[in-house]
Amino acid sequence: MHDVSAVHGESKGTYLWVWGALLLLTAVEVVLAYKQVLQPVRMLEVLLVLSVVKAGLITMYFMHLKSEIPRMRWLLTISVTGCFALMWIFFFRDADRILTLGVK
Amino acid sequence: MDRRAGGGETIMATSEVVHAHAGPQGFIRKYIFSLDHKVIGIQYFFLALTAVWVGMFLSLLMRIHLIWPQVNLPIVGHIQPETYLSLLTMHGTIMVFFVLTTAPQGGFGNYFLPIQIGAPDMAFPVLNMLSFWTTFVAFVVMLAAFFVTGGAPLHGWTGYPPLSAVQSTGPGEGLGADLWITSIAIFCAASLMGALNFITTTLDLRAKGMTLMRMPLTVWSWFITAILGLLAFGVLLSAGILLLMDRNLGTSFFVPVIVVNGQLMGHKGGSPLLWQHLFWFFGHPEVYIAILPGMGVTSQILSTFARKPIFGYRAMVYAMLGIGFLGFMVWGHHMFMSGMSPYSAFAFSLLTMAIGVPSAIKTFNWLGTLYKGRIRFYTPMLFAVGFVSLFVSGGLSGPFLAQPTLDIPLHDTYFVVGHFHLIMGVAAIFGIFAATYYWFPKMFGRMMNEGLGKAHFWLTFIGTYAIFMPMHYLGMAGHPRRYSQLTEVAYLHNLIPLQTFMTYAAFITIGAQFIFVINLFWSMLKGPKAADNPWDATTVEWTTATPPPHDNFGGQTPVIHNGPYEYGVPGAARDFVMQTDPAVGAAH
Amino acid sequence: MATVQHAVHDTHGAFEPSLFGTYSKKVGMWLFLASDSLTFGALLFAYSYGRISNPAWPTPFGKESIANATIMTACLLSSSLTMVLAVMAANRGDKPWVRNWLLATMFFGAAFTVLHAQEWTRLIADKMTPSGNPWSAVPLFGGTFFTLTGMHMLHVTIGVIYLGVIALRKKFLPVLLVLWALGFFLTPADSVFHYGIHVLLVGAVISAIVLFLKPKDYDANDVEVSGLYWHFVDLVWMFIFPLVYLMSTKV
Numbered sequence: 001m002h003d004v005s006a007v008h009g010e011s012k013g014t015y016l017w018v019w020g021a022l023l024l025l026t027a028v029e030v031v032l033a034y035k036q037v038l039q040p041v042r043m044l045e046v047l048l049v050l051s052v053v054k055a056g057l058i059t060m061y062f063m064h065l066k067s068e069i070p071r072m073r074w075l076l077t078i079s080v081t082g083c084f085a086l087m088w089i090f091f092f093r094d095a096d097r098i099l100t101l102g103v104k
Numbered sequence: 105m106d107r108r109a110g111g112g113e114t115i116m117a118t119s120e121v122v123h124a125h126a127g128p129q130g131f132i133r134k135y136i137f138s139l140d141h142k143v144i145g146i147q148y149f150f151l152a153l154t155a156v157w158v159g160m161f162l163s164l165l166m167r168i169h170l171i172w173p174q175v176n177l178p179i180v181g182h183i184q185p186e187t188y189l190s191l192l193t194m195h196g197t198i199m200v201f202f203v204l205t206t207a208p209q210g211g212f213g214n215y216f217l218p219i220q221i222g223a224p225d226m227a228f229p230v231l232n233m234l235s236f237w238t239t240f241v242a243f244v245v246m247l248a249a250f251f252v253t254g255g256a257p258l259h260g261w262t263g264y265p266p267l268s269a270v271q272s273t274g275p276g277e278g279l280g281a282d283l284w285i286t287s288i289a290i291f292c293a294a295s296l297m298g299a300l301n302f303i304t305t306t307l308d309l310r311a312k313g314m315t316l317m318r319m320p321l322t323v324w325s326w327f328i329t330a331i332l333g334l335l336a337f338g339v340l341l342s343a344g345i346l347l348l349m350d351r352n353l354g355t356s357f358f359v360p361v362i363v364v365n366g367q368l369m370g371h372k373g374g375s376p377l378l379w380q381h382l383f384w385f386f387g388h389p390e391v392y393i394a395i396l397p398g399m400g401v402t403s404q405i406l407s408t409f410a411r412k413p414i415f416g417y418r419a420m421v422y423a424m425l426g427i428g429f430l431g432f433m434v435w436g437h438h439m440f441m442s443g444m445s446p447y448s449a450f451a452f453s454l455l456t457m458a459i460g461v462p463s464a465i466k467t468f469n470w471l472g473t474l475y476k477g478r479i480r481f482y483t484p485m486l487f488a489v490g491f492v493s494l495f496v497s498g499g500l501s502g503p504f505l506a507q508p509t510l511d512i513p514l515h516d517t518y519f520v521v522g523h524f525h526l527i528m529g530v531a532a533i534f535g536i537f538a539a540t541y542y543w544f545p546k547m548f549g550r551m552m553n554e555g556l557g558k559a560h561f562w563l564t565f566i567g568t569y570a571i572f573m574p575m576h577y578l579g580m581a582g583h584p585r586r587y588s589q590l591t592e593v594a595y596l597h598n599l600i601p602l603q604t605f606m607t608y609a610a611f612i613t614i615g616a617q618f619i620f621v622i623n624l625f626w627s628m629l630k631g632p633k634a635a636d637n638p639w640d641a642t643t644v645e646w647t648t649a650t651p652p653p654h655d656n657f658g659g660q661t662p663v664i665h666n667g668p669y670e671y672g673v674p675g676a677a678r679d680f681v682m683q684t685d686p687a688v689g690a691a692h
Numbered sequence: 693m694a695t696v697q698h699a700v701h702d703t704h705g706a707f708e709p710s711l712f713g714t715y716s717k718k719v720g721m722w723l724f725l726a727s728d729s730l731t732f733g734a735l736l737f738a739y740s741y742g743r744i745s746n747p748a749w750p751t752p753f754g755k756e757s758i759a760n761a762t763i764m765t766a767c768l769l770s771s772s773l774t775m776v777l778a779v780m781a782a783n784r785g786d787k788p789w790v791r792n793w794l795l796a797t798m799f800f801g802a803a804f805t806v807l808h809a810q811e812w813t814r815l816i817a818d819k820m821t822p823s824g825n826p827w828s829a830v831p832l833f834g835g836t837f838f839t840l841t842g843m844h845m846l847h848v849t850i851g852v853i854y855l856g857v858i859a860l861r862k863k864f865l866p867v868l869l870v871l872w873a874l875g876f877f878l879t880p881a882d883s884v885f886h887y888g889i890h891v892l893l894v895g896a897v898i899s900a901i902v903l904f905l906k907p908k909d910y911d912a913n914d915v916e917v918s919g920l921y922w923h924f925v926d927l928v929w930m931f932i933f934p935l936v937y938l939m940s941t942k943v
Contacts, residue, residue: 033937338728382737
């Protein structure tokens, strides 16, 4: 268990493939942003989804979270994303209200 | 400290036979930059002891000023309203960060978490040392705020902008406030190092047989506290960086268009509410960082001194996990009056009420533990029972404040001050006292004096109630907190007799703390020698020598066969079965 | 964080198996990254909060800026690839290639930082400051940009130093000092990087303390742990790039 030579079950090919996918997703993001094909809010959503996919690829393949045991994988992921979800739910509601209430 | 030196050397001589890690020689490696978690724990303990005296002295000045506003004190001089605000800011900050966070977790957690799980040290000893010294630097930077031009900041321990975000808002808001934020940022870094060390140690270094459900509740409480710290302090670090930028680089994260002293500031477009969200996202878990270790210690002591297994061990563990989990979702109950969305307030109110459930589970389990116990009222037990009492009386005002409709009149009154002092301040301090009296024999090899301990308990217990209970009445009468002048307003003037009573109670309580310190240092030097297990307790720290050798168990690792609270086991030779004894009976 | 030394305990036999099923140093690094992601997350939330409440947010990044930022992103992504190849080489025990791949990673990381520093310099020359910008009346634009990218740049710099220590050990110190001196003398005295470059000096001092107090041959675990940090820095950029740059593209 303490031997890192424990193979992560991935080869150079996998890494190249992930790298290519990340570059491709970046290109898609840039094109979307530059061509302004979507409304700003919709574009933000699409960009964020793409970013989360990229972050997932990096953590799962490059950071080998895929080959860690499920307990570690899930506890780390859930605790961090849970905090972000809470901030998302409660912060932006108030940011919105600044536009509609009070002195601007 | 001297006692440990003597004890340590003898143990080391014997431990070489079993190939133990030899302790470092030389004063500096042994006591100053020590990697031994026990020395680091004691360093944290004394840092907190220093801090608590500073914090207590500040509160004394405030209490004196409230009832004798014209008095000219030696050294301090005549207290101006600004000075009063500085005093309360520094009192709150020092107490929360350098006492309530430092002593239970950094001090006792550091010393006893590894021993209680059978580990030779923390997972990362160097990181542990860095964590202490970083905390120390943070403390020095914090104290430095008193001595710079303008003095200490005025913005309270919560540092609300715009007061805290603009340099010209008051005398202490210049360099003093910069030092304050810097100190907190440094403290965040120190806490991160500590937290990840505690978590890794608990995950990786439990001795054979120390399964999760055999860990003492103290270990659980330190473990959960570390998780809260890991997630919460990172957010505070960001908030601190942004506040420093607002103050010094002219950014506007937390500052809208604002006129200060008749002058239009260059800020625009920021929101003080954002600071409140970021701060309380840290700040509420911080409350549990302060109180959870106290809960763990209380559970441990109640079980030991009632000679009964803890009532509902698993329920206790799940309740603590539940409190930690819910603790992240309730930060908005500090912000009902901030202009936050009422929908959020509704959600926060419900979630806050939900915390009452695990808290009640813990309280009833403590009472269940005491029920029909053969109670031994030694000083640690008195303080543990005192903790339960304060936890209940401080906690009961929580559901009032958790409701937005009730919080609107009570917000920023003495009711809130009374509430959080009872539950977060005094209850947590009682946890620290209980832990001190309980573990002192293991840490310093001698017993503390029981008579002085009991005197200390009763004076402190009655004294703190006498200080903080009347605050609830003041709050219901509408007395705002943070006011330094009470004589000019008629309805506050009428409340001065109650304030006077509280100040006298504060004198007595602070006086009682001298008994504690005298007892502490006298016992360290002259107390009767302690046996390895003076309380007939079951957890692993009581199996090793007193004080423990450099690597805790003299080169061996204990093997665990029993749960942590096997008292009064039928058929056993003694009325308790230690965790390392051969397995007896069914697990609870 | 890059310089912390961890004691290795004999965990065989006498202890319960690790709950995370791996060695302590890796667990420690993951926990640090969890905390650091909340630090960055809070900064990104502060940015988003300001952006939502200021609808007149400027969108000044033209073709040149976006192209530059895209190249920077490609640099970081490629550095992640070379990093993971370094970890692979370390698992094979192939020391020369560990060093080569680490050096390649450092090269991409340094390229990222240099490109980003040039970008900053351009923006500062355009009169963008933490408290204001020429494109709009929203001062938060500059503040959020410099905070987020500055914090990230600091992380990249620390990462390059960390990898340099792992790859070259004591031989890295003179390299670092030369880089510091070059940076100091080649940047104009009024540039923010004329002072910012001192991060390298501080890094050199801390690295020297670590390397001399605890000299050791860094093994595959150390490479993997440093890799975790490096990939995380890459990951953070995956959020900063779209939020800060792409959402402010000039129409």
